[in-house]
Amino acid sequence: QSVLTQPPSxxxxxxxxxxxxxxxxxxxxxxxxxxxxxxxxxxxxKLLIYDNNERPSGSPDxxxxxxxxxxxxxxxxxxxxxxxxxxxxxxxxxxxxxGVFGGGTKLTVL
Amino acid sequence: xxxLLESGGGLVQPGGSLRLSCAAxxxxxxxxxxxxxxxxxxxxxxxxxxxxxxxxSTYYVESVKGRFTISSxxxxxxxxxxxxxxxxxxxAVYYCAKCPSLVNGWCDNxxxxxxxxxxS
Numbered sequence: 001q002s003v004l005t006q007p008p009s010x011x012x013x014x015x016x017x018x019x020x021x022x023x024x025x026x027x028x029x030x031x032x033x034x035x036x037x038x039x040x041x042x043x044x045x046k047l048l049i050y051d052n053n054e055r056p057s058g059s060p061d062x063x064x065x066x067x068x069x070x071x072x073x074x075x076x077x078x079x080x081x082x083x084x085x086x087x088x089x090x091x092x093x094x095x096x097x098x099g100v101f102g103g104g105t106k107l108t109v110l
Numbered sequence: 111x112x113x114l115l116e117s118g119g120g121l122v123q124p125g126g127s128l129r130l131s132c133a134a135x136x137x138x139x140x141x142x143x144x145x146x147x148x149x150x151x152x153x154x155x156x157x158x159x160x161x162x163x164x165x166x167s168t169y170y171v172e173s174v175k176g177r178f179t180i181s182s183x184x185x186x187x188x189x190x191x192x193x194x195x196x197x198x199x200x201x202a203v204y205y206c207a208k209c210p211s212l213v214n215g216w217c218d219n220x221x222x223x224x225x226x227x228x229x230s
Contacts, residue, residue, distance in 0.1 A: 002154060032214050032215065033211075033215070033216075035214065035215050035216035037155070039155075044205055044220040044221065044222055045147075045220055047216060050214065050216040050218075051214060051216070086154075088154065088155055090155075090157075091214060091215040092212065092214060096172070097169055098157050098159075098170065098171050098172075099147075099215045100157060103154045104154040
């Protein structure tokens with residue numbers, strides 16, 4: 001059971017927009033910034049968003065993040081088939097004193 | 111270019127030990143926190159352990175406390191994970207990651223992973 005809660009799967013058509021939610025608590029999302037990772041099949045995770053809504057160099061502006069209270073959201077616009085991957089939210093849990101991930105959300109681009 | 115190269119994975123019997131290594135290059139190793147994250151086959155990511163850049167502070171997920179030890183050698187730019195008393199549930203791909211902001215959970219470079227299989 002993951003500390004952060006994500007929907008197991010989402011799907012949308014190419015060109016459309018999809019939203020992935022991440023719910024936590026006062027000791028993790030409520031206290032620290034949130035980041036998002038993309039994991040393509042058979043590869044290592046890749047940082048997509050950090051500090052709630054910042055994009056590292058190379059991360060397309062079709063990806064955006066936000067945080068409110070103890071929840072965070074990843075939005076992907078202009079979906080492409082190459083976006084099919086697992087997406088994970090993560091942050092630090094100040095009570096557990098370790099990083100925590102969401103269970104992951106599998107994105108299918110129909 | 112940042113590179114992280116894990117090694118040391120393999121097949122080990124329950125109760126056995128293994129030491130993972132992660133050779134880092136392309137950045138000032140002692141300036142960054144480093145972490146180990148694992149992923150069981152078909153499952154999600156699990157944060158295992160972290161160490162600050164100066165090695166002064168270490169952090170562990172509850173399930174490995176007392177069994178795993180994270181360490182780093184800045185003279186060799188290498189991160190380690192000593193795993194003792196291994197259990198079947200420790201079977202996973204172990205990734206090392208460079209984490210510029212540990213407190214906010216983000217790691218910007220990851221290795222390719224090394225597979226640990228605990229089985230008799």
